[in-house]
Amino acid sequence: MLLGKVIGTVWATRKDDQMVGMKLQIVREVDLDYREQKRFVVAVDSVGAGVGEIVLVAQGSSARQTDLTRNKPVDAVIAAIVDKLDVA
Amino acid sequence: MLLGKVIGTVWATRKDDQMVGMKLQIVREVDLDYREQKRFVVAVDSVGAGVGEIVLVAQGSSARQTDLTRNKPVDAVIAAIVDKLDVA
Amino acid sequence: MLLGKVIGTVWATRKDDQMVGMKLQIVREVDLDYREQKRFVVAVDSVGAGVGEIVLVAQGSSARQTDLTRNKPVDAVIAAIVDKLDVA
Amino acid sequence: MLLGKVIGTVWATRKDDQMVGMKLQIVREVDLDYREQKRFVVAVDSVGAGVGEIVLVAQGSSARQTDLTRNKPVDAVIAAIVDKLDVA
Amino acid sequence: MLLGKVIGTVWATRKDDQMVGMKLQIVREVDLDYREQKRFVVAVDSVGAGVGEIVLVAQGSSARQTDLTRNKPVDAVIAAIVDKLDVA
Numbered sequence: 001m002l003l004g005k006v007i008g009t010v011w012a013t014r015k016d017d018q019m020v021g022m023k024l025q026i027v028r029e030v031d032l033d034y035r036e037q038k039r040f041v042v043a044v045d046s047v048g049a050g051v052g053e054i055v056l057v058a059q060g061s062s063a064r065q066t067d068l069t070r071n072k073p074v075d076a077v078i079a080a081i082v083d084k085l086d087v088a
Numbered sequence: 089m090l091l092g093k094v095i096g097t098v099w100a101t102r103k104d105d106q107m108v109g110m111k112l113q114i115v116r117e118v119d120l121d122y123r124e125q126k127r128f129v130v131a132v133d134s135v136g137a138g139v140g141e142i143v144l145v146a147q148g149s150s151a152r153q154t155d156l157t158r159n160k161p162v163d164a165v166i167a168a169i170v171d172k173l174d175v176a
Numbered sequence: 177m178l179l180g181k182v183i184g185t186v187w188a189t190r191k192d193d194q195m196v197g198m199k200l201q202i203v204r205e206v207d208l209d210y211r212e213q214k215r216f217v218v219a220v221d222s223v224g225a226g227v228g229e230i231v232l233v234a235q236g237s238s239a240r241q242t243d244l245t246r247n248k249p250v251d252a253v254i255a256a257i258v259d260k261l262d263v264a
Numbered sequence: 265m266l267l268g269k270v271i272g273t274v275w276a277t278r279k280d281d282q283m284v285g286m287k288l289q290i291v292r293e294v295d296l297d298y299r300e301q302k303r304f305v306v307a308v309d310s311v312g313a314g315v316g317e318i319v320l321v322a323q324g325s326s327a328r329q330t331d332l333t334r335n336k337p338v339d340a341v342i343a344a345i346v347d348k349l350d351v352a
Numbered sequence: 353m354l355l356g357k358v359i360g361t362v363w364a365t366r367k368d369d370q371m372v373g374m375k376l377q378i379v380r381e382v383d384l385d386y387r388e389q390k391r392f393v394v395a396v397d398s399v400g401a402g403v404g405e406i407v408l409v410a411q412g413s414s415a416r417q418t419d420l421t422r423n424k425p426v427d428a429v430i431a432a433i434v435d436k437l438d439v440a
Contacts, residue, residue, distance in 0.1 A: 008175035015168030080279030087272035096263035103256030184439035191432030326427035344367030351360035
């Protein structure tokens with residue numbers, strides 16, 4: 001999974017019918033000190049992550065393995081909110 | 089999903105039979121200020137996005153989860169048209 | 177899909193049984209002016225593309241959604257031959 | 265598979281129900297001399313790898329082909345612990 | 353598929369049960385003149401490729417479409433040994 005930080009939200013009223021009601025969060029990649037990197041991804045939020053939280057994003061077909069996203073045209077999902085990292 | 093801007097259209101008469109009738113849009117990656125980046129992808133349009141619009145593109149097997157693209161050799165689909173971003 | 181140009185062919189007699197009879201083309205990425213980039217991919221040709229033609233390549237599991245490639249160890253397929261691009 | 269080194273652990277109490285009980289390891293890419301590279305990934309551990317060990321990580325849908333990860337929103341799994349490399 | 357050169361072997365005794373008996377080869381990307389690039393991948397060998405041979409590697413779910421790798425946590429497989437390239 002990708003380590004990232006929720007930095008905002010996407011508003012989109014015209015979308016595939018299967019995406020109605022999904023919260024779309026902007027997640028920027030971070031390094032192990034939570035410093036923001038250049039790359040970001042738009043991910044569906046399945047765990048109630050708020051702006052500023054550090055999260056794990058699952059991508060590809062794995063993003064469709066939650067109740068919210070199953071069989072939907074979604075390639076990134078926030079699967080966990082990070083409490084802390086233990087780095088050796 | 090990838091944040092991008094529709095910048096053009098691809099014309100292709102010789103193609104896999106399953107792709108007949110699909111609109112193929114050129115989508116260039118943008119940053120959070122909608123500035124165009126170098127990378128682009130050719131995506132099937134499932135939501136009627138026009139040139140100049142900001143969109144979300146789902147890639148990989150997730151691109152086949154729309155009525156239009158199911159079971160087809162398509163690895164990128166425009167799944168939503170973006171109204172605006174709220175960035176913290 | 178990836179925009180590319182067919183620049184050659186791969187000959188491989190020893191291969192997975194399921195790949196016998198497939199034409200393997202070398203496709204180099206191009207930009208919107210058809211200028212060749214550094215990256216290339218080896219793709220199965222399902223549409224009869226010749227050397228020099230501009231094509232669209234579908235990658236990942238989507239590359240297995242043609243009659244020729246279904247259930248085979250193939251991760252890139254030429255799905256269309258491009259006639260022209262309309263770029264705004 | 266990706267060659268990497270386990271350098272730490274992620275703690276995440278709020279996560280998708282299907283991820284409960286999974287150990288989440290931080291794996292940094294290494295080169296063939298085991299020198300750490302910039303990129304890292306968070307992977308589920310299915311083989312009991314400890315911090316400092318060199319491992320192979322399977323990504324994408326292949327990460328869901330272990331007993332522990334089947335049908336779960338997981339896109340990276342530690343599938344093997346490396347004893348040594350023989351490089352020509 | 354990725355064009356690469358087999359440069360070595362990975363030894364791993366502790367691994368997912370489904371990977372027992374698989375030969376794991378280190379494949380370094382090459383350009384069209386077979387010059388080695390920086391990136392490499394560890395791939396299961398399904399065709400008996402030896403060190404020094406030029407090969408095609410299928411990645412992602414396509415890597416699981418051989419008899420040897422079906423339903424296993426494997427995201428890269430050597431699917432063909434290259435005899436030669438014809439580049440225009």
